[in-house]
Amino acid sequence: VRISELSERSGVSPxxxxxxxxxxxxxAGERTGYNQTDYTPAHLERLRLIRSLIxxxxxxxxxxxxxxxxxxxxxxxLGEVLGVAQNALPQPxxxxxxxxxxxxxxxxxxxxxxxxxxxxxxxxIVASVLDGWAAVGREDLASTLPAYARAAxxxxxxxxxxxxxxxxxxxxxxxQTVVVGTVLGDQLLAGLRRIAQQHAALKxxxxxxxxxxx
Amino acid sequence: VRISELSERSGVSPxxxxxxxxxxxxxAGERTGYNQTDYTPAHLERLRLIRSLIxxxxxxxxxxxxxxxxxxxxxxxLGEVLGVAQNALPQPxxxxxxxxxxxxxxxxxxxxxxxxxxxxxxxxIVASVLDGWAAVGREDLASTLPAYARAAxxxxxxxxxxxxxxxxxxxxxxxQTVVVGTVLGDQLLAGLRRIAQQHAALKxxxxxxxxxxx
Numbered sequence: 161v162r163i164s165e166l167s168e169r170s171g172v173s174p175x176x177x178x179x180x181x182x183x184x185x186x187x188a189g190e191r192t193g194y195n196q197t198d199y200t201p202a203h204l205e206r207l208r209l210i211r212s213l214i215x216x217x218x219x220x221x222x223x224x225x226x227x228x229x230x231x232x233x234x235x236x237x238l239g240e241v242l243g244v245a246q247n248a249l250p251q252p253x254x255x256x257x258x259x260x261x262x263x264x265x266x267x268x269x270x271x272x273x274x275x276x277x278x279x280x281x282x283x284x285i286v287a288s289v290l291d292g293w294a295a296v297g298r299e300d301l302a303s304t305l306p307a308y309a310r311a312a313x314x315x316x317x318x319x320x321x322x323x324x325x326x327x328x329x330x331x332x333x334x335x336q337t338v339v340v341g342t343v344l345g346d347q348l349l350a351g352l353r354r355i356a357q358q359h360a361a362l363k364x365x366x367x368x369x370x371x372x373x374x
Numbered sequence: 375v376r377i378s379e380l381s382e383r384s385g386v387s388p389x390x391x392x393x394x395x396x397x398x399x400x401x402a403g404e405r406t407g408y409n410q411t412d413y414t415p416a417h418l419e420r421l422r423l424i425r426s427l428i429x430x431x432x433x434x435x436x437x438x439x440x441x442x443x444x445x446x447x448x449x450x451x452l453g454e455v456l457g458v459a460q461n462a463l464p465q466p467x468x469x470x471x472x473x474x475x476x477x478x479x480x481x482x483x484x485x486x487x488x489x490x491x492x493x494x495x496x497x498x499i500v501a502s503v504l505d506g507w508a509a510v511g512r513e514d515l516a517s518t519l520p521a522y523a524r525a526a527x528x529x530x531x532x533x534x535x536x537x538x539x540x541x542x543x544x545x546x547x548x549x550q551t552v553v554v555g556t557v558l559g560d561q562l563l564a565g566l567r568r569i570a571q572q573h574a575a576l577k578x579x580x581x582x583x584x585x586x587x588x
Contacts, residue, residue: 216502242575246568280572289562307535311525312569314521318517349567352500355526
């Protein structure tokens with residue numbers, strides 16, 4: 161199909177399609193004549209994946225390029241694909257303090273999580289949150305850490321179950337599951353947390369958060 | 375103190391300090407002479423809160439202004455502060471399909487969450503994730519929903535416990551806890567999830583995600 165039809169079917173503007181092709185996110189179409197390029201159903205599929213990662217997952221174009229490369233590399237072990245997907249989440253601009261990083265590594269050990277966590281991108285994110293709490297004098301929020309860690313365990317098991325289900329399939333499907341599951345999973349959790357908060361507030365105080373009701 | 379010292383102590387550039395003051399995130403300093411403005415410790419505290427919400431929490435300047443207004447409004451009920459904080463998370467540009475929104479409302483009812491969830495900002499986020507899965511043909515990822523919902527319950531209870539602990543305190547402290555807890559909690563969870571995934575992969579397959587280890 162021509163770029164106009166690809167644009168219509170995917171909801172992505174021709175300018176963005178060309179931009180994604182230039183940045184290597186989308187394979188180039190086949191030139192079939194003067195000022196005319198042909199695109200296939202594979203292009204449409206790829207465009208939908210790109211839009212999900214950017215628009216729903218909140219990834220930058222550069223991070224999207226990185227995770228797509230990991231999906232496309234047929235020999236990359238799934239564990240490494242997970243590492244790339246984990247790293248796609250934007251990190252705070254200011255690096256966390258060394259003390260907070262050490263505290264997260266200690267917390268992870270106490271919680272029964274493995275050694276060598278210090279290279280996990282999650283450690284820097286959690287350490288930045290601890291720094292953020294400290295900056296505003298709310299170290300008391302650390303009381304929520306055990307519950308958050310328990311919840312993270314539940315989610316991680318579900319994530320690995322989802323990947324295990326497609327391992328029988330082509331490796332490309334498993335790699336795509338790892339990327340889509342990791343990137344969209346953060347949003348899924350943020351969304352469900354808001355509904356659960358409303359429910360918990362209603363149960364406890366008898367009134368829902370007022371900004372969220374008609 | 376002068377703006378140069380405020381900048382040094384907060385790590386925020388004078389240009390950004392002036393920008394935050396213009397946008398109403400930071401109260402103006404007191405003019406004490408020609409081209410000289412005096413700032414107080416309250417300004418430093420507020421700047422640290424702004425940086426935590428923007429840099430660690432990933433909020434936009436506009437969303438930060440909204441949650442700060444909610445903290446500052448002394449008569450706003452805490453439930454409404456939670457609503458504002460819940461709404462600060464960026465939503466996908468494309469609205470979710472009506473079918474997915476309905477599906478999330480149904481899922482919430484099945485899970486025992488309240489009616490009237492359709493106005494909760496979490497519903498639109500979750501519905502967008504369902505749309506994202508469908509767009510790339512990965513509806514099978516819906517198998518993770520029950521575990522994610524259980525995890526969200528654990529977190530919501532911890533969130534409300536954290537607020538309950540400071541309710542005896544000044545209302546401003548409780549409002550700040552609601553905002554900081556809600557905004558930074560998403561990042562906290564995303565970070566812990568990555569460490570938990572590494573642990574779960576190690577336990578199951580004997581190898582950690584390779585991108586995350588030395």
